[in-house]
Amino acid sequence: MSIVNAREMLVGATKGHYAVGAFNITNLIQLEGVVEAHVEAKAPLIIQTSVSPVKFLEPDVIVSVYRSIAGKRDIPICLHLDHCTDIDFCKMCADTGWTNVMIDASKQPFEENVRQTREVVEYCHSVGDITVEGELGTVSGVEDQIKVVEDETQLCNPDQVLEFVEATGVDLFAPAIGTAHGVYKTKNPKVDFERLGMIAKLLNGEKVNTPLVVHGGTGLPEDYVKRLIEMGGSKFNVSTDLKRTWINAVYEYISANREEYDPGKLDKHAKNAIKAKVNEWIAMLGSAGKA
Numbered sequence: 001m002s003i004v005n006a007r008e009m010l011v012g013a014t015k016g017h018y019a020v021g022a023f024n025i026t027n028l029i030q031l032e033g034v035v036e037a038h039v040e041a042k043a044p045l046i047i048q049t050s051v052s053p054v055k056f057l058e059p060d061v062i063v064s065v066y067r068s069i070a071g072k073r074d075i076p077i078c079l080h081l082d083h084c085t086d087i088d089f090c091k092m093c094a095d096t097g098w099t100n101v102m103i104d105a106s107k108q109p110f111e112e113n114v115r116q117t118r119e120v121v122e123y124c125h126s127v128g129d130i131t132v133e134g135e136l137g138t139v140s141g142v143e144d145q146i147k148v149v150e151d152e153t154q155l156c157n158p159d160q161v162l163e164f165v166e167a168t169g170v171d172l173f174a175p176a177i178g179t180a181h182g183v184y185k186t187k188n189p190k191v192d193f194e195r196l197g198m199i200a201k202l203l204n205g206e207k208v209n210t211p212l213v214v215h216g217g218t219g220l221p222e223d224y225v226k227r228l229i230e231m232g233g234s235k236f237n238v239s240t241d242l243k244r245t246w247i248n249a250v251y252e253y254i255s256a257n258r259e260e261y262d263p264g265k266l267d268k269h270a271k272n273a274i275k276a277k278v279n280e281w282i283a284m285l286g287s288a289g290k291a
């Protein structure tokens, strides 16, 4: 069964000490590049869409393409809605066919974050086998027009984790641990590995209850990625890296072939660039052969 939610694959990843890549796509060619790389590597996969591309491409079109592509592949593929701050939009995506939804109420006070997250969890669990990701603390940078400046960044408070997870019923938990969206301005971003390890012990010490998500994968040095996996991260979000790869590949091709008017060749070049980038991530995350 290749159309799945995120839970089972991430429980497997947590137990097996590897991580599943969650790749943000904005068009069909990127989607196909990401899927092909994972099929060839026999790796489980999470496809992510931010809210803007969902509005631009239309929700039912995205789900039809996802089902058609994922249904034919023998690796588990989840379709995840990333960083949605609108409860009704989360519900609409759950109704349309997303298999995992992130309600991001992390900018709200704790009680309000719990209330909104719980509402989405109750809805998603009642309409189907749809899993939900919630976030506590805020990840700095810009993701799909949600901007968090560094001074407003708040790391996840471990004392609130159990209460948040129990009160909301979330299936996946994203604690803010110092990783950031966009591109890191320094070679050594300040990431609180111990905080992640502490949270992992709280939630998944005895048995894996709530897999942990690491946001802001782009630009993290390889040894950081490996350490975050060791500490218990099992879903790695990669957005900016793919966007840059896509735009650079398209720009390069057009610059070098300004007189050519064959979109097929351009698409192939860009898709291969995406595949090469995704293969680097699969190697770092250790997900090859785990499907």
Ligand SMILES: [Zn+2]
Binding pocket: 083, 139, 143, 181, 215, 216, 237
């Ligand atoms: Zn994120």
